[in-house]
Amino acid sequence: MLLTIDCGNTNVVFALYDGQALRGVWRCKTDAARTADEYLAFISQHFELTAVSLRDVADVIISSVVPDTNFSLTGFCQKGFGIKPLFIGPDISADQIGIKVLIDRPQELGADRIVNAVAIRDYYKHDAIVVDFGTATTIDVIGGDGAFRGGIIAPGVNLSMAALHAAAAKLPKINVARPPKVIGTNTVEAMQSGVFYGYAGLVDGLITRICEEYGSSPKVIATGGLAPLFREVLPVISTIDEELTLKGLLSIYHSVKNL
Structure with missing residues (x-):
């Protein structure tokens, strides 16, 4: 195993x-x-x-x-x-597994983003925009051949909520959730709305700008633990794949063992 x-x-x-x-x-x-x-x-x-x-x-x-x-x-x-x-990285490089990293400093690309590129190449086989709702929210443009073309790094959803609590003395520590309405009528709802709908707008707006710059509209695949929470308010998302990185690791292992 x-x-x-x-x-x-x-x-x-x-x-x-x-x-x-x-x-x-x-x-x-x-x-x-x-x-x-x-x-x-x-x-x-x-x-x-x-x-x-x-x-x-x-x-x-x-x-x-x-x-x-x-x-x-x-x-x-x-x-x-x-x-x-x-x-990934020290023992297995992007070059070794056939991933072209088309950014200014390839050595700076995180292992998780390399692994996601492999998953897109081996499981989806088409150009994709990968939105990863992690500690940071990353939005990456990946070719169907696995080429990593660049991306965006923004503060993560939970990180932003924690920062509100840490920096503002009277704002409570709360969990990220979709509030019942956009206009909050209490502090908790207002915070949840700002982070939840604010991030929905951020992701939607960035994807629109990416597609304009890229010249096409690749399918959007979301991953990370919070991805399902945003599905209903982000119709631009084609697929939610919470196991994307794990699939990439599995694929890399088999390709390396077959070299």
């Missing part, structure tokens, strides 16, 4: 594949102080509930945008499975 790990700024997502079949997905909060033993205890618990043994894992592939977690994740793989994991 293959364990894929997507380490983002907010969550670490573990996905276990048996061939092409997804056996389970588990997530924990990203914490640079988390030890290899803590990762091992977390996964061991979930494996036991899924009737999977640590011995069943033959390989591990990791996409990480948090370098401070890499040492512990490597130690976890070595302790738990006796495996040195493959990292």
